Amino acid sequence: MEVEILGNKDTRSGFGEGLAELGRTNENVVALCADLTGSLKMDAFQKENPERFFQVGIAEANMMGLAAGMTIGGKIPFTGTFANFSTGRVYDQIRQSIAYSQKNVKICASHAGLTLGEDGATHQILEDIGMMKMLPNMTVVVPADFNQTKQATIAIAAHQGPVYLRFGRPVMPIFVKPDAKFTIGKADVLQEGTDVTIIACGHMVWKSIEAAKALKEKGISVELINMHTIKPLDEEAVLKSLTKTGCVVTAEEHMMHGGLGDSVAQVLARKFPAPQEFVAVNDTFGESGTPMELMTKYGIDTQNVVDAALKALSRKKA
Amino acid sequence: METTELQKIASQVRRDIVRMVSAVNSGHPGGSLGCTDFLTLLYFDVMKHDAKNFTMDGTGQDLFFLSNGHISPVWYSVLARSGYFPVSELSTFRKLSSRLQGHPSTDKKLPGVRMASGSLGQGLSVAVGAAQVKKLNNDASYVYCLHGDGELQEGQIWEAAMYAAANKVDNLIATIDFNGRQIDGDVENVLSLGNLHQKWQAFGWIVLEMDGHNMTDMKNTLLKAQSLSGEGKPVVIIMKTEMGQGVDYMMGSHKWHGVAPNAEQLADALNQLEETLGDY
Numbered sequence A: 001m002e003v004e005i006l007g008n009k010d011t012r013s014g015f016g017e018g019l020a021e022l023g024r025t026n027e028n029v030v031a032l033c034a035d036l037t038g039s040l041k042m043d044a045f046q047k048e049n050p051e052r053f054f055q056v057g058i059a060e061a062n063m064m065g066l067a068a069g070m071t072i073g074g075k076i077p078f079t080g081t082f083a084n085f086s087t088g089r090v091y092d093q094i095r096q097s098i099a100y101s102q103k104n105v106k107i108c109a110s111h112a113g114l115t116l117g118e119d120g121a122t123h124q125i126l127e128d129i130g131m132m133k134m135l136p137n138m139t140v141v142v143p144a145d146f147n148q149t150k151q152a153t154i155a156i157a158a159h160q161g162p163v164y165l166r167f168g169r170p171v172m173p174i175f176v177k178p179d180a181k182f183t184i185g186k187a188d189v190l191q192e193g194t195d196v197t198i199i200a201c202g203h204m205v206w207k208s209i210e211a212a213k214a215l216k217e218k219g220i221s222v223e224l225i226n227m228h229t230i231k232p233l234d235e236e237a238v239l240k241s242l243t244k245t246g247c248v249v250t251a252e253e254h255m256m257h258g259g260l261g262d263s264v265a266q267v268l269a270r271k272f273p274a275p276q277e278f279v280a281v282n283d284t285f286g287e288s289g290t291p292m293e294l295m296t297k298y299g300i301d302t303q304n305v306v307d308a309a310l311k312a313l314s315r316k317k318a
Numbered sequence B: 001m002e003t004t005e006l007q008k009i010a011s012q013v014r015r016d017i018v019r020m021v022s023a024v025n026s027g028h029p030g031g032s033l034g035c036t037d038f039l040t041l042l043y044f045d046v047m048k049h050d051a052k053n054f055t056m057d058g059t060g061q062d063l064f065f066l067s068n069g070h071i072s073p074v075w076y077s078v079l080a081r082s083g084y085f086p087v088s089e090l091s092t093f094r095k096l097s098s099r100l101q102g103h104p105s106t107d108k109k110l111p112g113v114r115m116a117s118g119s120l121g122q123g124l125s126v127a128v129g130a131a132q133v134k135k136l137n138n139d140a141s142y143v144y145c146l147h148g149d150g151e152l153q154e155g156q157i158w159e160a161a162m163y164a165a166a167n168k169v170d171n172l173i174a175t176i177d178f179n180g181r182q183i184d185g186d187v188e189n190v191l192s193l194g195n196l197h198q199k200w201q202a203f204g205w206i207v208l209e210m211d212g213h214n215m216t217d218m219k220n221t222l223l224k225a226q227s228l229s230g231e232g233k234p235v236v237i238i239m240k241t242e243m244g245q246g247v248d249y250m251m252g253s254h255k256w257h258g259v260a261p262n263a264e265q266l267a268d269a270l271n272q273l274e275e276t277l278g279d280y
Helices: A011-025 A043-048 A060-070 A088-100 A128-133 A146-157 A204-217 A235-245 A260-271 A291-297 A302-317 B003-024 B029-034 B036-046 B069-081 B087-092 B123-136 B155-166 B187-191 B196-202 B215-228 B263-272
Strands: A007-010 A029-033 A053-055 A076-082 A106-110 A139-141 A163-166 A171-174 A188-191 A196-200 A222-226 A229-231 A248-255 A276-281 B063-066 B143-148 B172-178 B206-211 B235-240
Touching (some): A011 A043, A011 A146, A076 A146, A106 A146, A188 A204, A196 A204, A196 A260, A248 A260, A260 A276, B003 B036, B003 B087, B003 B215, B003 B263, B029 B036, B172 B215, B206 B215
Parallel strands (some): A029 A053, A106 A163, A196 A222, A248 A276, B143 B172
Antiparallel strands (some): A007 A171
């Protein structure tokens, strides 16, 4: 199974297109934005549905409360701001007014992780997946490319309950087919293999595709899984693949503690102990730089995935 | 409803409050007793609501949000006494597996509650959001919310206040329980609110004041608030109350904010409060 590049676009534009389509097809969808309409690509929805778009200004705590209140009366609110201001800044509002209160709010978070780039560590949140997955009732979705982000945006509107949707800023290759079906909690197996499993989410899926090619040249057969839903985790997909390969690399643009790797490790510890290597940011803040420079410096680049796969393989053999 | 009738209900609600908190030796009687008259009037006379057919969406109904969730005893009693759930369930307050959690929640599906509260400062945003959706749905009902005065120290309140005025959310009537006391002492000493009336005015709200223990004054003020709705501005009512109202040894102090009376103190309190509708 060869992964084909279909174009290049940012995942946030996928969100913008998905939201615009929802605006045309679902009259209950409303959108709120905290002064980042252009950055979140929410302009189309705003233009086409001015009565259903709420500009809240630079007041994210209020935005989360408003969104929770707007579910009462049947609306499906989509909030939009950077991932940092969508989670850490408003954790208690999400916890009490959305997650504990079981409100049908979709928290849409752009500019997640290091690839926000030059703005630096104040804006590069690497803890958001952990914070959100720890909340009961919360679903956590991290789509891999432009097409998948659009598909996920549309899919979460049909899901009853709070959702955290994480996407990013940089232009990245598109490889998910535009007509692919997105199912929350159902992992995509991008490539089947027998030696090592790579489980990735978000931008790291592309890096893992590149890594799988490099590994193939070394004669290593990689099974590559796009784990776009961190919670609920597709445990069946993890176990099915690990039964075949016996070792795994997890790759994410997130802190090593609390992210996708943690979730996969729990499955292995409970049900199928096997060597696991983690490609993630290791207990440090980021800094200013271009997205690709940062991925290299902080150890979440293609080569890191390759090295981790070789290490996992060697541990399996030992 | 006649004032005397409302006062009878309020007396029973106050008995419920002190009995509930005493039974589990925890909970917040002070603010609960202070807001008893207001919530009794709201639920038994002012609000348009259907206790027997509670829905989360509340379409065509007035909505109420309790932002200062720690005064759950008074809300639970008023909800039960107005028919949302059996009065006997008040005996489960704060006990394991109860629908009557220490602070209000929705996860156990207690009729009447639409939003968890307890962590302060979040309810105004929620009420504003719900009020905007009422407008979007062409639902000409009111949204009410209640806040503590100490709670106004939370920044989110002022984010919501700014937003509601800027967006002309004029189907919203917020009330502040202005008892001047919070856990650590007088609000004035802990963190002064300054001129609260002028603050809300400066934020673009219509500001009314009322006596939280005078049914007639409250009724007139709430009717006035309703008449002022629809004119492009949200309405806030600063309601002067006494923490612990109705139980002499609790009044005039912040000390009964979150302390339950023991058996002897409970008997003393119950002696001061007429049993009008039968204890649960």
